[in-house]
Amino acid sequence: MSLSTLDVTTPQAIMHSADCPKVSQVLARVGDKWSVLIIMMLSNGTRRFSDLKRDIGGISQRMLTICLRGLERDGLVERTVYPVVPPKVEYALTDLGRSLCVPVKALGTWALTHTAEIEAARAAFDAKTED
Amino acid sequence: MSLSTLDVTTPQAIMHSADCPKVSQVLARVGDKWSVLIIMMLSNGTRRFSDLKRDIGGISQRMLTICLRGLERDGLVERTVYPVVPPKVEYALTDLGRSLCVPVKALGTWALTHTAEIEAARAAFDAKTED
DNA sequence: CCGAATCCCTTGCGATACTG
DNA sequence: CAGTATCGCAAGGGATTCGG
Numbered sequence: 526m527s528l529s530t531l532d533v534t535t536p537q538a539i540m541h542s543a544d545c546p547k548v549s550q551v552l553a554r555v556g557d558k559w560s561v562l563i564i565m566m567l568s569n570g571t572r573r574f575s576d577l578k579r580d581i582g583g584i585s586q587r588m589l590t591i592c593l594r595g596l597e598r599d600g601l602v603e604r605t606v607y608p609v610v611p612p613k614v615e616y617a618l619t620d621l622g623r624s625l626c627v628p629v630k631a632l633g634t635w636a637l638t639h640t641a642e643i644e645a646a647r648a649a650f651d652a653k654t655e656d
Numbered sequence: 657m658s659l660s661t662l663d664v665t666t667p668q669a670i671m672h673s674a675d676c677p678k679v680s681q682v683l684a685r686v687g688d689k690w691s692v693l694i695i696m697m698l699s700n701g702t703r704r705f706s707d708l709k710r711d712i713g714g715i716s717q718r719m720l721t722i723c724l725r726g727l728e729r730d731g732l733v734e735r736t737v738y739p740v741v742p743p744k745v746e747y748a749l750t751d752l753g754r755s756l757c758v759p760v761k762a763l764g765t766w767a768l769t770h771t772a773e774i775e776a777a778r779a780a781f782d783a784k785t786e787d
Numbered sequence: 788c789c790g791a792a793t794c795c796c797t798t799g800c801g802a803t804a805c806t807g
Numbered sequence: 808c809a810g811t812a813t814c815g816c817a818a819g820g821g822a823t824t825c826g827g
Contacts, residue, residue: 573788573789574788574789575788575789586789589790590790590791611788613788613789614788614789614790
C-alpha cells in the first residue's frame with residue numbers, strides 16, 4: 526500500500542499512510558449495514574437480544590449474533606448475561622461505542638442533507654447511459 | 657423495516673425511520689474500502705486512471721473502474737475524457753464529493769484516536785475466548 | 788430465550804485476456 | 808491508456824435445526 530499522498534489538504538493533516546489499514550477496519554464496521562443499525566438502536570439504551578432482532582426487523586439471528594460478537598470484540602458493545610432461566614442477555618454501548626456515535630451520526634446527517642443531490646445525480650447519470 | 661425507535665436520544669433527533677434506506681446507501685459507500693481511498697486520493701487533486709491504480713496499490717483495474725463509476729453516478733466524482741490518443745481520462749471530486757470528505761475524515765480521525773482502545777479490546781476478548 | 792452449527796445458494800472480487 | 812468480458816474461487820448471509 527503506497528498511500529503517501531493521502532493526508533495533505535486535510536485541515537489538521539493527520540492521516541498517514543501507515544494508519545490506513547487500521548482506519549479501514551473501522552470504516553468497514555461502519556459500512557456494515559447491521560452494525561450501524563445496532564449501534565443506533567443501543568444508543569437509545571440497553572436492549573435484549575430479542576428486542577434488537579424484532580426492532581431491527583429483517584436481520585437473521587445468525588447475523589445479529591455475528592455482528593454483536595464483532596462489536597463486543599471491538600469494545601463497542603458490552604454483553605451482560607444474567608444466569609437465569611430462561612436466559613437473559615442484555616447489550617449496551619460502551620463509552621467507546623457512544624463516542625463512535627458522534628462521527629457516525631455526522632455521516633448520517635450528511636447523508637440526509639445530500640440525499641436529493643445524490644438521487645438527482647443518479648437519475649442524470651442513468652439517463653445519459655441508457656440512450 | 658421497522659426502525660421506529662431509531663431516532664430518539666439524538667441531539668437534534670433528525671433520524672427518521674423512513675430515511676434509513678437512503679442513509680444506509682451512503683454508509684455502504686463509505687464502508688467500501690476502495691471508494692473511500694479513491695475519495696481521499698482525489699481530495700489531493702485531479703488524477704488519471706493509472707495514477708489512481710498505481711498509488712492506491714492492490715486494487716484491480718476492474719474494481720477501480722466499478723468504484724469510479726459508482727462514485728460518478730452518485731455525483732461524488734467527475735470524469736473528464738480527453739479525446740486524444742492515447743486515451744486520457746481525469747477524475748476529480750465534485751463539490752458534493754468534497755463535502756463528503758468532511759464527515760469521512762471525522763470518522764477517520766475517530767478511528768485513529770481510538771485504534772489503541774479497539775486493539776486492546778480485541779486482545780482482551782480473544783484472550784477470554786480462547787481458554 | 789439465546790445462540791451454535793449445518794446446509795446451500797448467491798454475490799463479490801481477483802486474475803486474466805481482449806478491444807479502441 | 809483506459810477500459811470491457813469472461814471465468815472461477817471464496818466469502819456473505821438466509822433458512823433451518825439443535826443445545827444449554
